[in-house]
Structure formats: C-alpha cells, structure tokens
Amino acid sequence: MTSHSPDRTQSTMLHINNLQKSFGELAVLNGVNLEVAQQEVLVIIGPSGSGKSTLLRCVNHLEPPTGGEIYLEGVLINDTTKSRRAFESHLNRIRCEVGMVFQQFNLFPHMTVLENIMEAPIQVLGVRREEARQAAISLLDRVGLADKMDNYPCMLSGGQQQRVAIARALAMKPKVMLFDEVTSALDPELVGDVLRVMEGLARDGMTMLVVTHEMGFAEKVGDRVIFMADGLVVEDAPPQEIFSAPKEARTRQFLAEVLK
C-alpha cells in the first residue's frame, strides 16, 4: 500500500537528464534519466557500488557531475555558464532547498542538539535566534526528541542522532530530502524509529529520494522504486510491481539476494 498517491499531473520537482559522473577513469553514472514529481517518494535500490550515493550527491552538488543536467523545479543546478562566484552562491541557495541525511549522521559534535538544528537557519538564512529556537524545538518534537535538546550528540544513540540529523535538515524548510542509507549504521532495534519519522514526512507531502535496503519501507512508503546497476537506472516501477513481478533479470537477481 502506498501511504499517499502523488498527483501525476503535479509539476516536476526534480528532473535529471543524462547524468554522468566519473572519478578519473572510473565511470560511476552512465547517463541517468529521472523525473521526480512534487511530493513523490522515490526509493532507490541496487547493489553496492552501483552509484546510488553518487546520484544523490550529484543532486546537491557534493559531487560535481561530469555530464548531463539536473533541474530543481526547472532551475538548472549544475549551471556551468555561471561565473565561479555566482555559481557558489547559486549552489548555496540550491542546497538550502535540498536537505540531505547521511549514513553516518554527521551531527556537529561541538554543539548541542538544539544548536545543531538552529545553526544553519541562523547563519545561512538569517533567521532570528528566538524564532530558530522555537522552530528547532517543534522539529525535535516531531522526531520525538524534545527532551534531548540540551544534550550533546555523543550522548545520544545512533537512532536518536539520525533523527536529530533529519530535524537539522528539515530546519532549512527544504523542498526535497535526500536520504542515503540512513538506517544502515544503526542497531536493528533503532531502525524503526527513524523509518517512522521518514514515513511521517512522506505522509506530510515531502518530496523524498531514499536510498535504502529496507524493502519493507520501500514497499510501504515508496511511490516508485528504481533499481540501479552499473550507474544506470535498470528498472523503474511502482513498488508492488517491482517486488512482485520485476521485469529485468538483474532486478530479480538482486531482489532474490536481499529478500532471501
């Protein structure tokens, strides 16, 4: 069951056209084409090394693509016609609109939970301190950690840290959220809390790109699943289809392995 069905006539949030990325000789993305609608939850699966992280990291330009285009609501992200300076500030604006959550949380260890969340809104968006604080508290409430706001990250469990990381990204009021295997570093019993937060986000209409090995989550929350291999989108289908009747042999093989 999908938790919500995006209106397919809605305008496109993300449009990726013939995206290529190489690290020197190593070609990691070999022409990815992808369209993500507003409020859509796209789940990305595929074997390790297939380029899933690189795809996400190209979207917020942590990795500069070597070819192709990425548009966020029609705005070209990797706009190489801009001067270096203009491109830098363009990128920073784009990154305010694209939230990212990492496998390793990457919370700022020298700041409390609350400061972690308030930092970018204050420093980047120029939000007033008190306002940022209120917003941070309500975000912590949303991820179920309001009682931890004065703790330092090292005092939290992995699952709690990851939920703070989600709150930190949400504090920028992004249009899209990127999740890169955000539960892979967690003890199994902590995975559920994080997935529930993500499910809630999806229900509230956030556009999400989710790289995960949690097939249960993909089936329940995903609107669409893409299977990647060797830097290409091999299969692109609704979760019910891809899990019950995968068309491609490679998808079948991969699913047989992970679901076994």
Added chain:
Amino acid sequence: MFDWNIIIHYFPFFVTGALLTLKISILSLLFGLIFGLIAALCKLSINPLLRWPAVFYVWLIRSTPLLVQLFIIYFGLPQIGIDLGPFFSGVLGLALNVGAYNAETIRGGIISVPYGQTEAARSLGMNGALAMRRIILPQALRIIIPPLGNNFVILIKDTSLVSTITVVELTLTAQRLIGSTYKPFEMYVMAAVLYAVLTSSASLLLTWVEKRTRTEARRS
C-alpha cells in the same frame, strides 16, 4: 662562590628584562597565530596562487635558522630601505618563525576533522568560510591547542635570540650586567630561573585552557 647579594642588588634589572621578554613573547604569539592560521588556510586552499606562497613560506622558515632570519630582518632589510628597529624586527622575526610551525599544527588539526563534517555543513547551504569558522575550526581547536602551546613555550625560549639584535630582554640584560660585575655564573643562572618561571607559567596556563575547552564542548 655563588654571590646572592649581587643578584638581589640587580634584581630590578632582571624584572625589567623579563617583562620585555614577556611582551615580545605575547606579541609574537599573537602575530604568530594570525600568520599560522592564514598560512594553514592558504596551504589547504585549492587555489595555487594562495597555496604555493604559503608552502614556500613554511618551507623557507623551517629550513633556515631563526638567528639568520632575525639577522636578515634587522641587518638586511634596512639595506633595501625597511628599517624596523630592534624591537619590531625581533617581534616580526619570531612571529614569522613560530607562524610557520603553527601553520603545520593548525593544518594538521583542520584535516583531522572528518570530511563528513564539511559535507554536512555545505549540504545545509553554508559557504566554505562559514563552514570553516563555525564547524571545522572549533573542532580542530581541541586537537590544535596542545601542540600550539608547545610552540608557544619554545617561542618564549627563542626570544633570547633577539638579544643578538640589541633588544635588551632577559638574556641581554644578563650579558650587560656581566660587563659591569664580572659575575657570569650568577647572571646567567638568574636569567635561566626567570625563563623557567615564564615557560612554566605559560604551560600551566595552557593546561588550564586545554581543560576548559575539553569540558566546555563535549565531544564524541
């Protein structure tokens, strides 16, 4: 035999000399920190116009003796019209010298902060300078402070070299008093004692700073 009376008699001169040593140390420390931070950031820059001068500066300072550096600034520069006088020549020479060592210390601290921290900061829309100032440097500081303190203690001892360019700090004070008293043993021992007081006080202060930065910002 060791003549205590002469030490007591000339003690005020030693205090004056030690205060000047302290003043030179603090000024050189301050500028040395600024030089070190700038050089470290330049060395880490991807821009070759920033990186190469910084690499050259650090290499040049670390591969030549401080004494020769001081001589170039004090005796050499006036020849091309830059006459800083003994005091500022001394401070500049020491600051440039300790700055090069600080640069390596600071650079080491910065690169020891996991790259994920930079990525997290940048993914939130922070520009490079903001991420450095708010996220990376505060974390690097914990690693930087102990070796930086070590550089500072070495700096205090190195100030004795500016006695060769006529700055009447602790060492030159002792030398001048020897000229009139012919008591080198007493005078140099007295100077040594005061250097030990200065460096030990600095060490104690640094230990305190270290403890504070550790408890103030708890880290994983």
